[in-house]
Amino acid sequence: MTDPLLAIDGLSARLRKPLLRPLLRSVSLDVKAGEVHGLVGESGAGKSTIGKAVLGILPRAIEICGGAIHFAGEDLLRLPHRRLDAILGDEIALIPQDPMTALNPSRRIGDQLTDGLRLKRGMRGAALHARAVELLADVQIPEPEAVLKRYPHEISGGMRQRILIAAAFSLDPKLILADEPTTALDVTVQKEVLRLIRRMQAAHGTGVVFVTHDLGVVAQICDRLTVLYGGMVVEQGETATILASPAHAYTRALLAATPRHDQAGSGTTPIPPAVTAALATEVACYGMGPAAHG
Amino acid sequence: MAEAPALIEAKDLALELPDMTARRGLGPRPLARILHPVSLTVRRGEIVGIVGESGSGKSSLGRTLLRLYRPTGGRLAFDGTDITHASEAELRPFRRRMQMVFQDPQSSLNPRHRIRTIVGAGLDLAPGAARGREDALVAALEEVGLEPALLDRFPHELSGGQRQRVGIARAIATRPEFVLADEIVSGLDVSTQAQVLTLLKTLARDRRLALAFISHDLSVIRNLCDRVVVMRAGRIVEEGACATLFAQPATPYTRQLLDAIPSPAPDPGWLTRGAVPPASTAIVR
Numbered sequence: 001m002t003d004p005l006l007a008i009d010g011l012s013a014r015l016r017k018p019l020l021r022p023l024l025r026s027v028s029l030d031v032k033a034g035e036v037h038g039l040v041g042e043s044g045a046g047k048s049t050i051g052k053a054v055l056g057i058l059p060r061a062i063e064i065c066g067g068a069i070h071f072a073g074e075d076l077l078r079l080p081h082r083r084l085d086a087i088l089g090d091e092i093a094l095i096p097q098d099p100m101t102a103l104n105p106s107r108r109i110g111d112q113l114t115d116g117l118r119l120k121r122g123m124r125g126a127a128l129h130a131r132a133v134e135l136l137a138d139v140q141i142p143e144p145e146a147v148l149k150r151y152p153h154e155i156s157g158g159m160r161q162r163i164l165i166a167a168a169f170s171l172d173p174k175l176i177l178a179d180e181p182t183t184a185l186d187v188t189v190q191k192e193v194l195r196l197i198r199r200m201q202a203a204h205g206t207g208v209v210f211v212t213h214d215l216g217v218v219a220q221i222c223d224r225l226t227v228l229y230g231g232m233v234v235e236q237g238e239t240a241t242i243l244a245s246p247a248h249a250y251t252r253a254l255l256a257a258t259p260r261h262d263q264a265g266s267g268t269t270p271i272p273p274a275v276t277a278a279l280a281t282e283v284a285c286y287g288m289g290p291a292a293h294g
Numbered sequence: 295m296a297e298a299p300a301l302i303e304a305k306d307l308a309l310e311l312p313d314m315t316a317r318r319g320l321g322p323r324p325l326a327r328i329l330h331p332v333s334l335t336v337r338r339g340e341i342v343g344i345v346g347e348s349g350s351g352k353s354s355l356g357r358t359l360l361r362l363y364r365p366t367g368g369r370l371a372f373d374g375t376d377i378t379h380a381s382e383a384e385l386r387p388f389r390r391r392m393q394m395v396f397q398d399p400q401s402s403l404n405p406r407h408r409i410r411t412i413v414g415a416g417l418d419l420a421p422g423a424a425r426g427r428e429d430a431l432v433a434a435l436e437e438v439g440l441e442p443a444l445l446d447r448f449p450h451e452l453s454g455g456q457r458q459r460v461g462i463a464r465a466i467a468t469r470p471e472f473v474l475a476d477e478i479v480s481g482l483d484v485s486t487q488a489q490v491l492t493l494l495k496t497l498a499r500d501r502r503l504a505l506a507f508i509s510h511d512l513s514v515i516r517n518l519c520d521r522v523v524v525m526r527a528g529r530i531v532e533e534g535a536c537a538t539l540f541a542q543p544a545t546p547y548t549r550q551l552l553d554a555i556p557s558p559a560p561d562p563g564w565l566t567r568g569a570v571p572p573a574s575t576a577i578v579r
Contacts (some may be wrong), residue, residue, distance in 0.1 A: 041455075042483040157348075186347040186510065187554040194556070195565050213483070216513075216556035220564050240560045257484040259491075259513040260553045261540060265519045268492050271485035 003073070004030035005207040006054065006175055011067035013049060013058070013231075023049050023062060024231040025283065033174065036201060036208040038222030038239065040215060040255075046231035047211045051177045054209065056088050072174060090120050093173040095197070097180040099160035103152040109163055110148030116171045135166040139196055158189035162196065169200055175207045182217065194221050215258050219243055227251050229276075230283040249275050298337040301373055301472055301504040302359055306331035308367030309351075309358050328354045330529045331368055336472065339502040343519035343536070345512055345551075351528040356474045359506060360392055361385055368506045368573070373471070390420055393465035397477040399457035403449040409435075409460055410445040416468040434467040438493060455486035459493070466497065473497075476508045491518050512555055518541050522549050 013024040020154055031037040039047040052058045056076065069076040071087065079087070093116075096102040103112055109121045113245040114132050117123040123131060129148075136144035152160055161181060168176050178197060182190040198221055201208050210222055217241060218225055220263050225242060227235040227250070235248040253275045259267020313326035321550050329351050346352045347437050357363050361370065361377055370378045372388055380388075393416070396402035403412055413431055432442045438459040449457055458478060475494065479487040495518065498505045509515055509563075515522050515536070522539055524532040524547065532545045543549045553568045 042485065098364065187512070187551060188347065189563075191554040191556070191568070198565055215484075215554070215558040219558045220556040243558060243560060255558060257488045258558050259484075259487075259511075259517045260557055261513040261516050261552060262557055263516075264537065264540075265517060267484070267513065268488050268495070270488040270492070272340045 004070075005033045005072060006209070007068075007070040008050065008054070009068045009070065011050070011053060011064065011069060012054060013046075013062055013064045014079055015061050022231060024053070026067065027226075027228075027231070027233055028067075029233070031175065031207045031209055031234060033207050034202070034205040034213040035224065036198070036210050036222045038218040039209060039211045039224035039228060040225055040254075041228035041234075042213065044230070045228040047213075047228055048179060049231070050228075051179050051209060051211050054175075055094055055177055056084060058175060071136070072173055089116065090171050091173050092175045092177065093171065094170040095161075095164055095168045095176060095178040096182045096183050099157055100152075100184065103160060105152050107151075108148065108214060109150050109152065109155070110154060113148070113170065116167065120171055131170075135170055136163070138169070138200070139163070139166045141166075144251055152275050161185060161189075165193070165196060165200065169204060169206070172204060173198045174284060175209070176201070177209045179211045180184060180213070181210075183212070183214070190217075190293065197221070215243070215255060215259075227254070229279050232279075232283050234279070250279055278289050284294050298339050298502070300335045301338050302334070302336040304332065304334045304359060304368065305370075306333055306527065307355070307358060307365050307370055308332070308488050309363055310366045311363070322337075324365075328528055329358065329365075330527075332528075332530050333368075333532070334359070334523060334533075334545055336504045336506055338471065338504050339498060341498050341505045341507055341519045341522065343515035343522040344506060344508045344525060345522060346525035347510065348549075349527075350525040352525050353476055354526065355474045356394075356476055356506055356508050356529075359472075360394060360474055361388075362394075370445035372401055390416065390468040391470050392472040393468060393470040393474070395458075395461045395465045395473060395475045395478045397535065398481060399449070399454065399461045403457060403460060409447055409449070409452075410444065412449070412460060413445070413464045413467050416464065420468065434463040437466065437497070438463045439489075453486075454482055455489060458482060458486075458490055462490075462493065462497075466501075466503075469501075470503070472506070474506045474508070475528070478507075479509070479514060480509070483574040486529075487514070494518060506534060512540075512551060524551070 007030040009028050011024055011027045015023060027050060034291045039050060041047050047226060053064060064077060112134055113135060114128055117128055117131060132148055133144045136147055141147055141159060141162055182193050185193060212218055222239045224237060225239045226233055229250055235251045242251060246255060253271040256269045257267060257271055307329060308331050310325040311328050312323040316324050316354050318324065332355060344352045344355060358365055365378055367509060369376060377385060377388060410431060410513035413434055414427060417427055417430055431445060435444065440456060440459050479490050482490065494505060497503050507519055519536050522536050523530045526547055532548045
């Protein structure tokens, strides 16, 4: 068995104030190279917090109080700054959620796309331009030369998301964190973007952490998944297995609450209060453990 | 089921608005066609879904049905009265009978007002408002499943689901006959969404409310609506009973929309199946 690319081990995080409210409770998960791992949960489940912790972009108000994030054999939480700078944004990249706000409206697409190549690889001039054209062609953007000169407002939302995908892959990272990358898109565009992420990831052998609240998206793109509730891992395993026969009552309830276009009468069963109440108790007990040894 | 009487009847409704992307010197902006002639009927007790991708004109159609926009063609009738060109004063008596629930309860509820003020806003416009106001407020809150004690709270003290219920309570407080719900569950978690959908179904049934439900989410529409219209580029491309349309879409566009929905049952071929529509990669302008 190969070593995982990313191994999160007992990660706990909490709000500095007020009251040191725990946000992540001893979360463990691993992602192998070439695998798409879904993080699923409702709002407040901690899925984005995990993503931000991996990328080292947690807001100041949140502190990590236990655990480790092993990436390619190194613990990201204990690395010196300089080494971290070499990894983040280079070996680990981000596909952000909202293609409308992730791009600077006053800079041309070409300049923003090549930030990584210039800053991390020192590329300049004709070589840089040629690589930029190549990157856009990779994400199937027609007339890449023309698009490089455009501003973000001049292109469609789906195309903006393609640009961000091209930028994420520009340094050929080992791991990509995709934070709800299709939530803001129409369904037909979403399908194109999912297809693109899958194709690029498979071609480059990239590991992907895919954050989403949409079980449909998870079912179609993730190899494995982690279901989160209240900063705690509820269930983890192969996507097909979990969705076909969820072991945990919460996962079952979440599936039952999800409306389906191919099934009448679905999606009108809220998660029973008993299920969340049981989890809340579990969550409350969990909170005591990790904070103590952090 | 016997056909219920039509409450909203739109015949060849057209809408043109100034094109904000075009400019000809200092003169007025040219008009852009937002709705091509569109016909739609909403009956009492019926939930009609309006679905489409962004820019398809679903919100514009909804707002025109409420006469928030003035149609530039066709005819719009509410309960048999022609309101196509009615003035604001003429519309006043109808306003109480048609209401709207907004997408984002975070931004559509005034953060400085208590729930009492927010939900009561519509009631205050009615003649003899003071009488029975409190009773009406309590009734509206109870009907959407909220504790009347919340009346004295501010929106920020409520959860997202509770806030959306306040939005619904505000809309139904005036006992309207027609309610337009524009993407009201898109910001909610699935569990909260399920609660809101169940609530809407109950309201439509018990109050014989005519409900127009705008959404980009076909899965939600399928499980809430009786009838659905599919919009694209300002036109209705397909219309039908929910059960029929989802089982046998008549147009390639509806087929394409349905095929693009990821289902929570893994389907290894789904991602690579189907043509990629080229439109979304085009440069805007």
